[in-house]
Amino acid sequence: MFDFDMLGLAPALNDALKRTGFTQPTPIQNQAIPLAMEGHDILGLAQTGTGKTLAFGLPLIDYLLANPGKPDPKTAKALILAPTRELVNQIAESLRTLTNGTRVHVVAVVGGQSINRQITQLSRGTDILVATPGRLMDLMDRRAVDLGSVRHLVLDEADQMLDLGFIHALRKIAPRLGTPRQTMLFSATMPNQMEELSRAYLNDPRRVQVSPPGKPVDKITQSVHFLDKGAKPGKLREILSRDPEALTLVFGRTKHGAEKLMKGLVADGFNAASIHGNKSQGQRDRAIKAFRAGEIKVLVATDVAARGIDIPGVAYVINYDLPEVPDNYVHRIGRTARAGREGEAIAFCSPDEADLLRQIQKLMKIEVPVASGSSPLNDGAEGGGRRSGAPRGRGRGQGKPANSQKPAAAKRRRPRRRRAA
Known part of the structure; x- marks a missing residue:
């Protein structure tokens, strides 16, 4: 070079x-x-x-x-x-x-x-x-x-x-x-x-x-936890407690949700701050400065921060909520592994976010390894077959809860079409 x-x-x-x-x-x-x-x-x-x-x-x-x-x-x-x-x-x-x-x-x-x-x-x-x-x-x-x-x-x-x-x-x-x-x-x-x-x-x-568009940095280790929405707060606190001195960036989907999550973390003793669209520019600047200096260990953010944080020391990015735009996932996790360093990106996926994860994996052309829980994505989904880390022998059966709703919905629609005729 x-x-x-x-x-x-x-x-x-x-x-x-x-x-x-x-x-x-x-x-x-x-x-x-x-x-x-x-x-x-x-x-x-x-x-x-x-x-x-x-x-x-x-x-x-x-x-x-x-x-x-x-x-x-x-x-x-x-x-x-x-x-x-x-x-x-x-x-x-x-x-x-x-x-x-x-x-x-x-x-x-x-x-x-x-x-x-x-x-x-x-x-x-x-x-x-x-x-x-x-x-x-x-x-x-x-x-x-x-x-x-x-x-x-x-x-x-x-x-x-x-x-x-x-x-x-x-x-x-x-x-x-x-x-x-x-x-x-x-x-x-x-x-x-x-x-x-x-x-x-x-x-x-x-x-x-220098790399295919939509491909994250190679030095980012990715994983996903499949869990119910109500289990997300406990899983987040479990992960943060493993390495309390590490700089961790947590992404939420909404301004209200990010603020509520930050206040809950502070109440539980975590050194956290937040940045989102309801914060003044001065508040956002002060939070990023403190995060960069290591005075704050956990920064909770919406996508307003996904392209503006260039802090080499960010060790973890946690997608508490998956983004609705797949490209934003790439930008979020790109806040770690800066300037040749290594980093870890952890995603939480509740049942209602399964399609968002499917779109993200299709964009990146990879399967995100499963850290815990059972994947609701079946073998026929875009991006591949059995998810890394999923139990063998489950295959399409993992998709039954979601698919089982479709026949019932179809039955409800058909009578309405006949009445309309």
């Missing part, structure tokens, strides 16, 4: 990388950085946690160092869009670490923070603007930012932008950007809409793919 200093980056960047402990590029960085430095548009596909931020950040900073000049008031030279506040802040923090001591200036703007303060920051202009689409639109409406000088556009976690409906904002933002420009689009998954997005905004892009 190459060292960073073999990629032709500016000496100041190589020095910053050495100070922060980066010596060798990851596969996505090794492939994307030279192409980006040549000016190509990039379509980058890589597993979560493999270093996509540096894959676009390093060539961007390198270009700005080679082409100095103070930005005009209210302008930016480069724009990075990301779907969540946490991810925007994480990207900005990473870039500032690399630009420390240089004249390259980074500004981050997200919702939930003072827009007047952000207007003041932008009044002086910036080299790199990192933003959520919604807050950027607010600033554009107030004429606080002029994007006509932007010659570099990065769309990070573009698939989630599509999921959250930011495509409409992107259609309004893109025409305001300068031309010609370099565009880089990065994602861990590749839904059909992504192809349309790449055709609309990328010009003859170079596709960089």
Whole structure:
């Protein structure tokens, strides 16, 4: 593998990388950085946690160092869009670490923070603007930012932008950007809409793919517990008690559910906090900071955090509730095994979540090994036959409880159809 200093980056960047402990590029960085430095548009596909931020950040900073000049008031030279506040802040923090001591200036703007303060920051202009689409639109409406000088556009976690409906904002933002420009689009998954997005905004892009889309990091050990919904709290406390000093990220499906779960853990003596959409940005930032520092051992979150937590020390990710969007499972468990480390992802699956697990396994093209309980997935399900760890000889019989409901439902429907006729 190459060292960073073999990629032709500016000496100041190589020095910053050495100070922060980066010596060798990851596969996505090794492939994307030279192409980006040549000016190509990039379509980058890589597993979560493999270093996509540096894959676009390093060539961007390198270009700005080679082409100095103070930005005009209210302008930016480069724009990075990301779907969540946490991810925007994480990207900005990473870039500032690399630009420390240089004249390259980074500004981050997200919702939930003072827009007047952000207007003041932008009044002086910036080299790199990192933003959520919604807050950027607010600033554009107030004429606080002029994007006509932007010659570099990065769309990070573009698939989630599509999921959250930011495509409409992107259609309004893109025409305001300068031309010609370099565009880089990065994602861990590749839904059909992504192809349309790449055709609309990328010009003859170079596709960089270091793993199949939807595939989690290889160093993540996965398992699933099949259990009734009411047994989830006890199983969670059992798992947390095994390694109480480990940093553990627990994902719930709803804001109310995540908050209730966190309060229950605190009441039982666990050092826990929560982040979700009902928390202010300040509360979310403080919780993540304390989690990163190890002051909080358990962080309960909704999917608002799935793409914004880059904390190498996360040892466990527990899917207390399975996500309704299969891609989100990949992003959730990608919060562990960061930067080449190993990690463990544990899922809870109640009977009503069996189809969600089936969809997740179909996306990843693997079977999640069974840690406990009997799998309700039968041999004919997508993704394979008997689940790893399931008792032999059960096979299709494990699916009988769910399937036995179908004939009864059909009998109820047929009389109604005859009456309607």
